[in-house]
Amino acid sequence: MDAETYPANDVVERVLSGDVRTVARLIRDIDDGIPGVRDVLKAVYPYTGRAYVIGITGAPGVGKSTLADQVINHLRKRGRTVGVLAVDPTSPFSGGAILGDRIRMQRHCTDAGVFIRSLATRGQFGGLTQSTRSAIDVLDAMGKDFILVETVGVGQDEVDVVKSAHTTVIVVMPGMGDDIQAIKAGILEVGDIFVINKADHEGVDRTENHLRLMIEMADKKYEEGGWKPSIVRTQALFNKGVDTLLDEIERHGRHLKQSEGGLNTRKRESRVREELSEMVKNRLIEKVGQRLIQTGDFDRLVTEIVNGKTDPYSACDDLVFPIVKKL
Numbered sequence: 001m002d003a004e005t006y007p008a009n010d011v012v013e014r015v016l017s018g019d020v021r022t023v024a025r026l027i028r029d030i031d032d033g034i035p036g037v038r039d040v041l042k043a044v045y046p047y048t049g050r051a052y053v054i055g056i057t058g059a060p061g062v063g064k065s066t067l068a069d070q071v072i073n074h075l076r077k078r079g080r081t082v083g084v085l086a087v088d089p090t091s092p093f094s095g096g097a098i099l100g101d102r103i104r105m106q107r108h109c110t111d112a113g114v115f116i117r118s119l120a121t122r123g124q125f126g127g128l129t130q131s132t133r134s135a136i137d138v139l140d141a142m143g144k145d146f147i148l149v150e151t152v153g154v155g156q157d158e159v160d161v162v163k164s165a166h167t168t169v170i171v172v173m174p175g176m177g178d179d180i181q182a183i184k185a186g187i188l189e190v191g192d193i194f195v196i197n198k199a200d201h202e203g204v205d206r207t208e209n210h211l212r213l214m215i216e217m218a219d220k221k222y223e224e225g226g227w228k229p230s231i232v233r234t235q236a237l238f239n240k241g242v243d244t245l246l247d248e249i250e251r252h253g254r255h256l257k258q259s260e261g262g263l264n265t266r267k268r269e270s271r272v273r274e275e276l277s278e279m280v281k282n283r284l285i286e287k288v289g290q291r292l293i294q295t296g297d298f299d300r301l302v303t304e305i306v307n308g309k310t311d312p313y314s315a316c317d318d319l320v321f322p323i324v325k326k327l
Contacts, residue, residue, distance in 0.1 A: 006036020012043040018143050020115060027117050027135045033286075041134050044141035051083070051140040054249060055165030057151040062173040063197040067236040067245075068150050072108055074242050075146055082108075083139035083147040084116040087132055115139060130282050133164050133275065163274060167252045169245070171195045172211070174203035189218075191229050193248050199233035199241065208233070227255050288323055 014022035029037045054071070058064050065086070072082050108114040119132050132149065139147050149165060170191040194211050196204055208231055215229050230248050234241030292298040301315040310318075 006034065006039065008036060008039040008043065011040050015040070015044055015138060015141055016047060016143075020112075023115065023138060023142050024117065026138055027119070030131045030134045030138070031119055033131075037134075041137060044137060047141040048137045049140065051136075051144050051147045052167075052253060053136060053140075053147045053149060053165045055149050055151065055168040056171065057168070058171030058195075060152075062171045063236050064150050064171050067171060067195065067197055067234060067242070068148055069107070070234075070236050070239055070242045071148060071246065072114060073239075074246055076108075076111065076113055078246075080145040081113040081143065082115070083142065083144035084114070084150070085132055085135050085139070085147065086116070086118045086150045087152055115142070115144065130279060136164055163271065166256060167192045167249050169193045169195055169249070171197050172207060173198045174201040174207045192227060192252050193245065194229055194231045195241075195245060196231065196233045197236055199235050200238075204233065227252060227259075288320070291323065292319055 011022055011026060015026060026037060026040060030041075056064050056068055056071075068084065068086075072084065075082050108116065117135065119135060136147055136149065168190050170193070172194065173196065194215075196207055196211070211231050215231075230251075232241055232245045232248055234245060236242065297319060301310065301318065304310045305312055305315055
């Protein structure tokens with residue numbers, strides 16, 4: 001489906017009215033890169049900025065999905081609507097998210113106040129792709145009060161979650177080995193709340209002490225009025241500590257309102273500049289890639305590299321320079 005045949009006006013109206021089936025199809029089309037969705041995203045953007053976005057990240061196995069499931073449950077008990085985007089590894093076969101809609105969250109699938117969707121990272125492990133940012137805008141325009149973004153949690157790229165979240169929750173657990181090394185400096189800097197999940201396991205005190213030490217090492221930053229990350233212990237499997245976590249998220253939200261002039265952080269100049277830069281880069285890669293595939297030059301040079309007729313550095317220059325000269 002191309003931009004000319006995509007029913008943009010009809011889709012926008014249905015998104016703003018909260019139509020679940022339309023939103024599900026639109027997010028699928030965003031993930032698949034259907035050209036016509038750009039007109040929809042342009043139209044819904046003025047209706048964004050109302051939802052509170054919570055990023056949940058951490059290493060595999062710490063219980064992120066179970067914690068997210070309990071957060072959804074508690075938010076619903078408080079009368080709030082919730083959208084969930086679970087960013088999963090990309091399937092090498094289908095190109096889609098391997099885990100699909102998270103199994104642990106399926107008890108909410110019949111709740112009209114909850115919308116859950118899995119997205120593929122497209123090879124960007126731990127990072128939020130442009131499709132994820134666009135999906136956040138769609139759920140925001142749909143009218144969800146809270147949007148949870150759960151990332152894969154692999155490596156330093158987890159810092160990407162903060163670019164679209166008001167509050168970033170980093171989940172760890174006791175017994176992960178060297179806790180200090182497990183939490184990279186960049187991750188510490190973006191974490192607003194640290195959750196020690198599975199807090200009934202041995203070593204929880206040691207983990208908390210390590211976290212507090214790392215937080216205190218950046219004490220000058222917090223003396224200047226910045227938010228000092230808090231630490232919450234939870235046992236998500238047994239629904240313990242989740243209310244405390246939500247209270248801390250609300251406290252962080254109040255801090256943002258008081259210190260940063262409101263919650264619409266995505267429209268501050270620094271965020272807009274970064275997001276626009278990323279969008280321009282992705283758009284250029286998309287357009288250049290399409291052209292290279294259409295002309296056959298890419299496949300031709302791949303064959304030449306394989307046959308030893310050229311090297312990848314020269315091949316890259318041969319592909320890019322002719323296009324750049326025409327800009």
